[in-house]
Amino acid sequence: MASAEEDSDRLLSDYTNGFMVSQVLFAACELGVFDLLAEAPGPLSSAAVAAGLGTSPEGTELLLDTCVSLKLLRVDTGGGRALYGSSELSRRYLARSSPTSQHHILLYLAKTTYLCWGHLAQAVRDGKNQYVRAFGVPSEEVFAAIYRSDEERLLFMRGMQDVWRVHGRHVMAAFDLSPFPLVCDLGGCSGALARECVSLYPGCHVTVFDIPEVVQTARKYFPILEEARVSFCEGDFFKDPLPEADLYVLARILHDWSPEKCAQLLARVHRACRPGGGLLVIESLLDADGRGPVTTQLFSLNMLVQTEGRERTPAQYRALLAAAGFRDVQCRRTGGPYDAVLARK
Ligand SMILES: C[S@@+](CC[C@H](N)C(=O)[O-])C[C@H]1O[C@@H](n2cnc3c(N)ncnc32)[C@H](O)[C@@H]1O
Known part of the structure; x- marks a missing residue:
């Protein structure tokens, strides 16, 4: 021994x-x-x-x-x-040819994330992301830094999609979403989760809402979706009117932002939501004491080096959702890296 x-x-x-x-x-x-x-x-x-x-x-x-x-x-x-x-x-x-290939997220981690992690100690000193040190781009606007070129935007979108190729079904099946025929995926990127949603729930239609450059890139490189009860809408979820929906989805969105920006976004979603409507938050949940699982703690440090946000505990999400006016908050762990939180207006 x-x-x-x-x-x-x-x-x-x-x-x-x-x-x-x-x-x-x-x-x-x-x-x-x-x-x-x-x-x-x-x-x-x-x-x-x-x-x-x-x-x-x-x-x-x-x-x-x-x-x-x-x-x-x-x-x-x-x-x-x-x-x-x-x-x-x-x-x-x-292998890139596999339907569950992680090729693009691995390239993204290698070429972008890894370089930000090279400045982890400085990120801990500063309490902020490291795009300036890693790439010489200002960090004031996170997504301007993330999308600093067309190639970076496309690689990021492909990388985000790779993760849902493996885990999308589990997060969309964590709750029965069939009572919500009209879904709006805010910050829905290439539409990868929307695709899982329409394949799991045959009666539903998903509007993918994202900033114009992302929607245009999605239309160009991920075109199959519009035939599959998925449509796209361009806009800024902090400023523009949100599309009508029975259910809003925020997948890997809140972890990008400070508590103040989360509160602002959640208040807007609550205003747009009809009474009885829902909000599905998909994130990696920390344990109640914040001291595990280690994968989520590493994701949280990743948010430090790459965004303005962090991963949160169920209680932290409950507090953010309650402050925005949502009720009946239920948290479900999927056993995978991402979990689901469903709330009602
Ligand atoms: C971390 S990604 C998550 C993408 C997708 N929800 C997923 O889980 O794969 C964050 C997404 O939010 C979008 N986004 C960032 N700021 C936005 C804004 N102000 N309005 C709309 N979408 C925004 C980004 O373009 C990106 O698609």
């Missing part, structure tokens, strides 16, 4: 090297390792992978063998040579 000292050594080593593990995943994703192996007719040697990717033979072999140890790939060494292939995990989550 491992001694307490050995346990501590191992834990420290795992934490110290954790960023290297992420980088192996990110680099293999960026280089197209998982796509090449998923599309190949059979397992490939590292030389064949290097030739296919245009990468160095030495670097490729090191990367492939590390991916094998991390269970991101598998290797067959029978017959005296190593042949690499996809693992269950890479086939399901890392």
